Amino acid sequence: MIMPMKNCFASSYLFLCFLVCSGCSNSDQPAEESVRRTNQRGEFVYRHQGEFLFAAAPADPQTPPTYPWEEGQSSNQLRITKEYFRCKGSILNPPRIVAENGKELQRYHDCGGAEKHSLPLRNNKEFIYPILIDLLNYIQNKSGKRVVVTSGHRCPDHNTYVDSSVQNSSSKHQVGAEVSFYVQGMENQPEQIVKYIIDYYKETSKYQGLKEYQEFSRFTKGETNVSTPPWMNKEVFVKVFNKKEGRDFDNRHPYPYLSIQVRYDWDLQEKVTVTWEKAYKNYLRF
Template sequence: MLYKSLFIFFILLLTSCNFNENKSNKIKNIKILEISRKKDDKYFDFEKVEMRKIRNYSFENEVDNLPKITKEYFRCKGNALNPERIDETNKEDIKVFLDCDGSSKHSLPIINGSENVYSILVELLNYIQKRTKKRVNITCGHRCPKHNAYSDFYLNAKTSKHMIGAEVDFYVDSYEYKPHDILEIIFNFYKEKKIYKNKTEYQNFYEYTKDLDVKAPAFYNKEIFIKTYDFDEGRDFSNRHPYPYISIQVLFDKDKNEKVSYSYEKANKNLLRF
């Protein structure tokens, strides 16, 4: 039994030595060959990869921690779920109005080839936000003809520039009862912007008091017409809040060098319907 055990031991010892020797020889016999090729050699040509910045949604763009105002804020606020409204002004001709289906069923007006509002309105409201560092609340931007009729029964509303993307109603947080401060900011806009430099027809504002539906005088230059509504004036479906508010109408399109006026075609036949 002892001899058998010794025999197994020596066999294992010799096998182990042989294994180590073979492993050592294998390592010594390894040859390292250099790869010979030019530094510009390529198997495949790849286009240069550039990081693309993800575009923000309109509500993600901020100016002084306030959402940047875009045309999206002007979309028609009609809603088919709104209850019917009854105009009893003329008892002999009572009219019932239903609201439109909203901006999901029609576009903004087509201006210069795409759905839009007049750019000066967007510029002014963003400028006001930047100067005041307070949110501008748009109570009424674009109104399609059906929503316009639903919102405002008055005769002069039938030719409202809201329908052609050339009018906006708004008030400013913390300035609800100080609309005249906002008027001063608008006047300064035309004095500060280089595009209006030395153009007195834009920089100078004139008072207007004829045929107004408000107590305060209106102001205008070549491009815009501004009215200020008191807390008890101009109350329609779009302006049911308790604050005074400002209305700006576009008079002149400086990009196309033409006057801006309401027309049936612009209001009714200049929309995309879905």
């Protein structure tokens, strides 16, 4: 005879109950308990006679040594070094396509950035014009605010990628003689930053008595891509770009910004020029 399905379940259930109940029988509990108690041990601390605790010396916090790049800076400002000038190119940047009436005219690829090439070289060392680094640190010290370098060295590939205009092809960014930047917290006061630059020349001892460095004039006669007449002395040329000017790929932020170009090389006592040799052949590819 076949057992009805319902009865089958009922008998299985009873069998399971039997198993569970026999498992939790407490007939042997007293024996187990006694074994457990015997095995219980505490961890004791043993001391030898005459032992005593040393009193901890009071904490004596030491000021950590200052690194060269922290010197003369407040805690939220790291000193600007040539590292801030490394090319901002990246292989992750998509190709920039110039098209007219829907037809592709030109396609520009970015460089591999600082991982793929060095800064410009002078005497076999990476080189950025020191006046740019000194001016940016002076601005940081005087303003107490952070300088943000948006464009330092641009290798020729990155220079064309950010702005392929003819005027930009001779950009001094390619030889480490130009920097674009703004100051955090003073984004809308670029002319105050220009005053700091003029003050630098008045305060720095090596320029004392040198009128052509201490006196700035305004550049009004030539062509520029800015509406504010640039400031210049013998060594530098300073431009202020307002919110709608100079928006290249490196400067695609919403703030006005400044650019400083080096006109005259203090060490070599000669005019700074950009040549194909200096731009293309004067840095290492990795």
